[in-house]
Amino acid sequence: MTNIKNRRSGKNKQKKLVTALVADRNGEIFELEGYAAVGMAGQHFEILSTANTIIIPHGGELMYLPDRRPVLYNIENNHLEVLDENPYAPGEPVYPVAAFNSPGYVAGYVSAFEERDGAKKLPLFSYGAVGWLGEGFRTSIIQVDKEDRQDLRLMKREDVIKGVQEMRKKMPDNRLRKHLERCALEYGCPAGKNFFLGRYEAPLPSAQQCNARCLGCISLQKSEEITHCQERISFTPTPEEIARIALEHIVRVEKSVVSFGQGCEGDPLFAAEVIGPAIKLIRSETERGTINMNTNGSLPDILNELLDVGLDSIRVSINSLRPECYTAYFRPKGYLFDDVIRSIDIALDKGKYVSINYLNCPGITDAPEEVEAVMTFLKDHPINRIQWRNLNFDPIGYWQVMMAASPSGQPIGVKKLLGLIRKNFPQVSFGYFNPPKENF
Ligand code: SF4
Known part of the structure; x- marks a missing residue:
């Protein structure tokens, strides 16, 4: 695991953190207790909480990102980490997870990740930051249109x-x-x-x-x-x-x-x-x-x-x-x-x-x-x-x-x-x- 700079804001500390999601080598997506999900904007990272996410709207789809390592927030140690391997299966890779959100919503942050050496370009989708809280997925988006035109x-x-x-x-x-x-x-x-x-x-x-x-x-x-x-x-x-x-x-x-x-x-x-x-x-x-x-x-x-x-x-x-x-x-x-x-x-x-x-x-x-x-x-x-x-x-x-x-x-x-x-x-x-x- 590689540590990277923690930019957790005081404001976010009062909010409920959103649990990180990752995928294993079979593409199976699971939550990672002890870690919060992180969003990315260029080289800047933001921890996902109830303050900067909403429950994923109908039609959103989750994807895992091959050739990449997830950037997550280690809650106990209070720092950001780049995860190299699956904590439940040491030696095996672990992948970031992103949401392709429904029409009418614009992304606040994309899923936070680092590329592995030789990573191929991702296909033509958008990669919204996403995590899990309580009974559902939450994603970092803002609604800009309420019409059901493409529902x-x-x-x-x-x-x-x-x-x-x-x-x-x-x-x-x-x-x-x-x-x-x-x-x-x-x-x-x-x-x-x-x-x-x-x-x-x-x-x-x-x-x-x-x-x-x-x-x-x-x-x-x-x-x-x-x-x-x-x-x-x-x-x-x-x-x-x-x-x-x-x-x-x-x-x-x-x-x-x-x-x-x-x-x-x-x-x-x-x-x-x-x-x-x-x-x-x-x-x-x-x-x-x-x-x-x-x-x-x-x-x-x-x-x-x-x-x-x-x-x-x-x-x-x-x-x-x-x-x-x-x-x-x-x-x-x-x-x-x-x-x-x-x-x-x-x-x-x-x-x-x-x-x-x-x-x-x-x-x-x-x-x-x-x-x-x-x-x-x-x-x-x-x-x-x-x-x-x-x-x-x-x-x-x-x-x-x-x-x-x-x-x-x-x-x-x-x-x-x-x-x-x-x-x-x-x-x-x-x-x-x-x-x-x-x-x-
Ligand atoms: S290159 Fe493709 S996306 Fe760009 S303006 Fe032309 S048709 Fe549209």
Whole structure:
């Protein structure tokens, strides 16, 4: 066991500590009496207690982290330790445990661990800190959206299949309908399922290309170490195919949203030649429904045209408001961070609803330098909403890349960051999903 610096705060001493969870060589997860769970934000550690955790919401899943050693808090000795071996089976390895939390919650801390030599990068998930107390798991997260849009309990497979069969009859030759069937049934994509269930927001994937190479892109990874989890759409749907799906959804769903820019495509700005005419077709039939685009915002002139044609809202993905950190993660080809900001300004000038998809990784997102950058951004660009998303990427790998791009100081804590933004920018709403225009 290796001792590392104890940062237990006086405040946490009054709270109940959350017992550590670890996994054995078979991946079996168990509690470790005498140890409290620890959360990590960059190089900073926080002991988990009732003060910085909540009971894990439905849908959260536990994972163990291979090639890694857990950092835990030894309660009796009052210090942090890196555990090398399983205390119940000396000589055998022991692994850290993390939680992949449900939509609507943003991580306060990630699971605390150290990499063993030669550790492979973790797959594309977020790794929330988690432990056990009383009768249940507790995890370090903050709720940012209460909507049940992606609550899997409300998406029964038999209902999705019924919807799939109905849509097959209604639009047998529509290739986009067929593509969404695969998303819903094979990949378990909640957006795809919601189309067939007639709920909330329907996806309109259209683009095969992208001009970024995000470290955590879920639809394209060139290295063999990290695998992408969805296949990119392999054709460009026609405007008619897109409009047919969108209209079907808009007609049957109250306060519906239809969105370009999904996990199974490139960036929709690269499909503007079909998206523009598709929006015109939709709007020639109805003014109902919100037409949204999730985008990297890299091509302001093209976005400008789509906004004029009838896009109602945009959500721009950003991991950091510091250009160096943005560039290190998005690895743009042929555009600059300033182009993204210009896209946001164009949409705001036209009175459109603008969200950012702010990818959170404790230790970077809540670093003082990032806090200053986000405050300045919000002052200069009065966006409507921050959609807080947990970055699905190896946290230590991400931290290393970000630190090389621009140093980050001691984090203030994600909860405090949220509080600061609420206080200084009360008009900016927090959430996880794209709102319908009725709620703008
Ligand atoms: S902007 Fe989207 S599609 Fe493009 S590389 Fe990043 S995650 Fe992938």
